[in-house]
Amino acid sequence: MRRLYGAGAAHAAVMVVSFVLAGAAVLTLGVEALWNPDRWWQSIAVWFIGAAILHDLVLYPLYSLADRATRPTRTWTVRQVSVRQHIRVPALGAALTLLVFFPGVLNTDDTAIVAATGLNRDPYLERWLWLVAVMVAISVAVFLVRVLAAVRRPSPATPRGHDRTDTQGA
Structure with a gap:
C-alpha cells in the first residue's frame, strides 16, 4: 500500500472519508450555493480556493521561516x-x-x-x-x-x- 499510494491505509481511509464528506456537502448545499453570480468575490468557492492558495503559497513559507528563525541554537x-x-x-x-x-x-x-x-x-x-x-x-x-x-x-x-x-x- 505504501509503495503504491505513498502513505498508509489509515491515511487513505481518512482521505476517502474527507472527499465523501465534501461531496455530500456540495450535494446538500447545491452548486448554486457555492457561487454568487452577483458578487463573485463573496462566493464560497472563491474564498476556499483563495484561502488554499494564500496558505500554501504565502502563509506556509512565512511561518516556516519564522519557525526556523526562532529555532534556538x-x-x-x-x-x-x-x-x-x-x-x-x-x-x-x-x-x-x-x-x-x-x-x-x-x-x-x-x-x-x-x-x-x-x-x-x-x-x-x-x-x-x-x-x-x-x-x-x-x-x-x-x-x-x-x-x-x-x-x-x-x-x-x-x-x-x-x-x-x-x-x-x-
Missing part, C-alpha cells in the same frame, strides 16, 4: 521538558484565531455584519485577548505539570560496562 529544556512546544502552541492558536476574527478584533467597518447578524463587534478584542490568555495559561499549566512529573520520576540510568576491577578478580 541549543535546546530550551527544563528538567528534560522542552519549552519550545509550550510557546509554539499558544502562539499558533493566537495567530489562527486572529486570522479568523481579525475584522472584529481590529474593529473594522461592521455595517455588513450588523446588517447580517444584528450583532456588533465591540467585545471581539477583549474576548480574543481572554482566549489568548487562557491558551497561554493552559500551556504554562501543562508545562509545569510535565516539569513536576519529570522531577518525580527517576532519571534513566546510564548503562555501564563491566568494571575492570570486577572482571580481573574472577
Whole structure:
C-alpha cells in the first residue's frame, strides 16, 4: 500500500472519508450555493480556493521561516521538558484565531455584519485577548505539570560496562 499510494491505509481511509464528506456537502448545499453570480468575490468557492492558495503559497513559507528563525541554537529544556512546544502552541492558536476574527478584533467597518447578524463587534478584542490568555495559561499549566512529573520520576540510568576491577578478580 505504501509503495503504491505513498502513505498508509489509515491515511487513505481518512482521505476517502474527507472527499465523501465534501461531496455530500456540495450535494446538500447545491452548486448554486457555492457561487454568487452577483458578487463573485463573496462566493464560497472563491474564498476556499483563495484561502488554499494564500496558505500554501504565502502563509506556509512565512511561518516556516519564522519557525526556523526562532529555532534556538541549543535546546530550551527544563528538567528534560522542552519549552519550545509550550510557546509554539499558544502562539499558533493566537495567530489562527486572529486570522479568523481579525475584522472584529481590529474593529473594522461592521455595517455588513450588523446588517447580517444584528450583532456588533465591540467585545471581539477583549474576548480574543481572554482566549489568548487562557491558551497561554493552559500551556504554562501543562508545562509545569510535565516539569513536576519529570522531577518525580527517576532519571534513566546510564548503562555501564563491566568494571575492570570486577572482571580481573574472577
